[in-house]
Amino acid sequence: xxxxxxxxxxxxxSFEEAMLTGLARDGGLYVPQRVAERRHDEIEALPGxxxxxxxxxxxxxxxxxxxxxxxxxxxxxRAYAGFGHAxxxxxxxxxxxxxxxxxxxxxxxxxxxxxxxLIGQMFQTALARxxxxxxxxxxxxxxxxxxxxxxxRGLDNVDVFILFPDGRVSDVQRxxxxxxxxxxxxxxxxxxxxxxxxxxxxxxxxxxxxxDAVKLAGVNSINWAxxxxxxxxxxxAAASLGGPLRPVSFTVPTGNFGDIxxxxxxxxxGLPIEKLVIATNQNDILHRTLETGAYTTSxxxxxxxxxxxxQVSSNFERVLFDAYGRDGSTVADQMADLARxxxxxxxxxxxxxxxxxTSGRASEEETLATIREIFETTGEVxxxxxxxxxxxxxxxxxxxxxxxxATAHPAKFPDAVKQACGQDAPLPPRMADLFERPERMTHVPxxxxxxxxxxxxxxxx
Ligand SMILES: *Cc1c(COP(=O)(O)O)cnc(C)c1O
Numbered sequence: 001x002x003x004x005x006x007x008x009x010x011x012x013x014s015f016e017e018a019m020l021t022g023l024a025r026d027g028g029l030y031v032p033q034r035v036a037e038r039r040h041d042e043i044e045a046l047p048g049x050x051x052x053x054x055x056x057x058x059x060x061x062x063x064x065x066x067x068x069x070x071x072x073x074x075x076x077x078r079a080y081a082g083f084g085h086a087x088x089x090x091x092x093x094x095x096x097x098x099x100x101x102x103x104x105x106x107x108x109x110x111x112x113x114x115x116x117x118l119i120g121q122m123f124q125t126a127l128a129r130x131x132x133x134x135x136x137x138x139x140x141x142x143x144x145x146x147x148x149x150x151x152x153r154g155l156d157n158v159d160v161f162i163l164f165p166d167g168r169v170s171d172v173q174r175x176x177x178x179x180x181x182x183x184x185x186x187x188x189x190x191x192x193x194x195x196x197x198x199x200x201x202x203x204x205x206x207x208x209x210x211x212d213a214v215k216l217a218g219v220n221s222i223n224w225a226x227x228x229x230x231x232x233x234x235x236x237a238a239a240s241l242g243g244p245l246r247p248v249s250f251t252v253p254t255g256n257f258g259d260i261x262x263x264x265x266x267x268x269x270g271l272p273i274e275k276l277v278i279a280t281n282q283n284d285i286l287h288r289t290l291e292t293g294a295y296t297t298s299x300x301x302x303x304x305x306x307x308x309x310x311q312v313s314s315n316f317e318r319v320l321f322d323a324y325g326r327d328g329s330t331v332a333d334q335m336a337d338l339a340r341x342x343x344x345x346x347x348x349x350x351x352x353x354x355x356x357x358t359s360g361r362a363s364e365e366e367t368l369a370t371i372r373e374i375f376e377t378t379g380e381v382x383x384x385x386x387x388x389x390x391x392x393x394x395x396x397x398x399x400x401x402x403x404x405x406a407t408a409h410p411a412k413f414p415d416a417v418k419q420a421c422g423q424d425a426p427l428p429p430r431m432a433d434l435f436e437r438p439e440r441m442t443h444v445p446x447x448x449x450x451x452x453x454x455x456x457x458x459x460x461x
Pocket of ligand 1 (some may be wrong): 110112142144221255256258259260308386
């Protein structure tokens with residue numbers, strides 16, 4: 001299988017090349033040239049399989065020749081061995097026909113572990129075979145960074161640099177990034193917002209001389225391998241509730257559009273998904289875009305759900321590419337307009353998007369009220385991101401099972417939980433000493449040259 005750029009002019013790559021590259025050289029994102037629909041009887045055979053078996057079935061056709069069969073099975077098995085639940089992604093019931101898909105049983109207690117643990121193993125396998133060393137640089141609004149560090153810490157062939165917005169991630173998130181002691185881990189606190197961190201990351205990728213000198217690689221949610229890993233739990237969840245014989249719906253707390261895009265891919269592969277609901281917090285660019293047809297950025301307003309405090313949702317470009325009939329030059333033009341503040345989506349493209357997605361937003365008050373209400377009625381403690389999802393999902397409940405993705409463990413956001421229901425959300429025992437471990441981080445200005453100099457110096461390039 002080959003991968004093409006959403007902006008149409010970068011070279012086609014294999015799975016392994018696209019994974020190691022991250023952002024395409026024309027500024028676009030890699031997507032499979034074609035997503036094949038799977039046979040219905042194969043989907044019908046999924047109930048009862050282990051998470052790892054379903055993962056193999058989902059992932060194998062996308063990797064082509066990049067990994068052998070036994071190699072891929074091994075990668076998947078190592079990726080999920082450290083999870084704290086046998087089902088990996090268990091479902092719990094919230095109310096009539098409303099289910100929570102708990103995606104927080106991985107090592108950093110957020111859904112990003114599903115993708116990051118897998119690509120950590122994939123990178124290690126590919127780089128060891130090639131005898132190469134690379135430099136992973138990521139930008140995070142909180143959870144990606146800790147998941148990346150957890151996945152790459154101590155690996156021989158990788159340095160990992162994570163940019164996070166100084167003061168805008170939770171204490172637990174920050175400590176998960178600043179307490180690992182391995183020399184290949186570099187936590188960088190940047191002045192500014194997540195969008196600033198993400199913009200500097202894109203600048204580094206577009207500066208080819210630097211990119212080649214340090215052998216830059218990306219593991220942000222723009223990395224196709226991450227999206228692919230997330231497709232798996234849409235299948236396991238649907239299979240648990242009677243799919244594909246009956247359709248299910250999903251509500252996804254959304255920031256960078258990676259997680260919900262994985263659901264869109266699952267649907268393209270033939271999983272009967274009735275609704276895919278985008279849930280946003282007060283930073284509601286995606287909700288506004290679907291309503292108005294105009295994608296216009298504004299200021300990020302910090303919220304209780306910081307991992308969704310985003311105005312530019314990178315992965316949205318992938319679905320735009322499909323919405324424009326896979327015309328990369330139109331996508332490239334629209335992204336150029338985005339850099340100037342926004343663009344209007346064509347009628348045909350917005351019709352496509354509205355047929356694929358529904359959307360809703362939850363205010364700060366609604367987020368807190370939802371945490372409180374769900375705690376009082378079910379005893380479940382939600383993280384604020386999940387609460388945004390549950391609130392938005394509540395407008396779409398009916399005869400089709402609704403599955404809301406629980407994207408993080410509540411202990412990652414103790415302040416919001418305490419404020420909502422007066423309850424502490426304790427860390428699981430394996431992380432109980434997080435607040436005693438010493439922290440190690442470097443403060444950096446929101447400045448490309450300074451960042452590049454620091455990274456060059458650390459890796460000796
Ligand atoms: C990253 C994250 C999200 C948003 O996911 P996207 O793939 O960026 O849309 C939501 N909730 C939590 C807890 C996250 O860490």
